[in-house]
Amino acid sequence: xxxxxxxxxxxxxxxxxxxxxxxxxxxxxxxxxxxxxxxxxxxxxxxxxxxxxxxxxxxxxxxxxxxxxxxxxxxxxxxxxxxxxxxxxxxxxxxxxxxxxxxxxxxxxxxxxxxxxxxxxxxxxxxxxxxxxxxxxxxxxxxxxxxxxxxxxxxxxxxxxxxxxxxxxxxxxxxxxxxxxxxxxxxxxxxxxxxxxxxxxxxxxxxxxxxxxxxxxxxxxxxxxxxxxxxxxxxxxxxxxxxxxxxxxxxxxxxxxxxxxxxxxxxxxxxxxxxxxxxx
Ligand SMILES: [Cu+2]
Numbered sequence: 001x002x003x004x005x006x007x008x009x010x011x012x013x014x015x016x017x018x019x020x021x022x023x024x025x026x027x028x029x030x031x032x033x034x035x036x037x038x039x040x041x042x043x044x045x046x047x048x049x050x051x052x053x054x055x056x057x058x059x060x061x062x063x064x065x066x067x068x069x070x071x072x073x074x075x076x077x078x079x080x081x082x083x084x085x086x087x088x089x090x091x092x093x094x095x096x097x098x099x100x101x102x103x104x105x106x107x108x109x110x111x112x113x114x115x116x117x118x119x120x121x122x123x124x125x126x127x128x129x130x131x132x133x134x135x136x137x138x139x140x141x142x143x144x145x146x147x148x149x150x151x152x153x154x155x156x157x158x159x160x161x162x163x164x165x166x167x168x169x170x171x172x173x174x175x176x177x178x179x180x181x182x183x184x185x186x187x188x189x190x191x192x193x194x195x196x197x198x199x200x201x202x203x204x205x206x207x208x209x210x211x212x213x214x215x216x217x218x219x220x221x222x223x224x225x226x227x228x229x230x231x232x233x234x235x236x237x238x239x240x241x242x243x244x245x246x247x248x249x250x251x252x253x254x255x256x257x258x259x260x261x262x263x264x265x266x267x268x269x270x271x272x273x274x275x276x277x278x279x280x
Pocket of ligand 1: 111182219220223227
């Protein structure tokens with residue numbers, strides 16, 4: 001398996017490898033700097049007044065300024081402007097996130113305690129598999145396993161069968177669950193959505209061409225005892241490599257469906273066993 005390509009530096013949101021992830025990062029930073037600006041102004045004014053007008057310097061409380069219409073108008077209008085400045089791009093981004101139209105590949109994703117199932121649609125219809133925690137992580141996590149987790153590459157972040165997707169393609173996930181609420185989350189795609197029994201949620205992403213590689217995520221809804229042991233691994237390939245992978249998967253499915261060669265003749269049909277003895 002190739003190198004992990006997660007883009008987080010461990011301190012901030014990952015800058016990501018999709019349009020949506022970059023937009024989210026940009027919005028996050030925009031709001032962050034607005035908050036920094038507000039903090040500087042508010043705490044600056046507070047600290048200045050505390051120091052400048054302190055009692056020991058002979059300051060006397062100004063009992064004359066109990067009401068100021070001008071000040072009240074300013075401190076209503078300014079926050080409203082700030083909120084609108086943040087709300088407009090936020091609403092635009094939410095609409096973009098929800099726009100799953102014109103997707104080129106749909107995949108049904110079902111959460112189970114504690115694994116994921118990926119069932120491809122469209123051109124890859126018929127490819128369907130489970131993705132569970134990798135064996136070496138699973139061994140190491142057992143109580144008294146004697147295995148140092150630090151020696152296990154990508155401990156608890158590796159699966160047996162990663163989700164394989166093509167780059168430069170609008171991929172739509174249809175998320176649901178078979179038991180409890182799970183959540184499919186891959187930070188580098190800016191993708192996170194709940195998988196709820198009885199509901200189908202949508203999610204889309206389009207990984208930039210040239211950003212092929214392995215991306216990792218986790219279930220993001222506390223879903224029971226082994227919640228921490230159902231990671232997500234996405235293997236992004238070029239469209240050509242993806243097509244080859246799909247063809248290989250389909251061939252394997254066909255092979256498995258063939259009747260076993262030279263099976264021995266079945267024994268004479270025995271009467272089916274009765275489940276209950278009927279009284280005479
Ligand atoms: Cu889960």
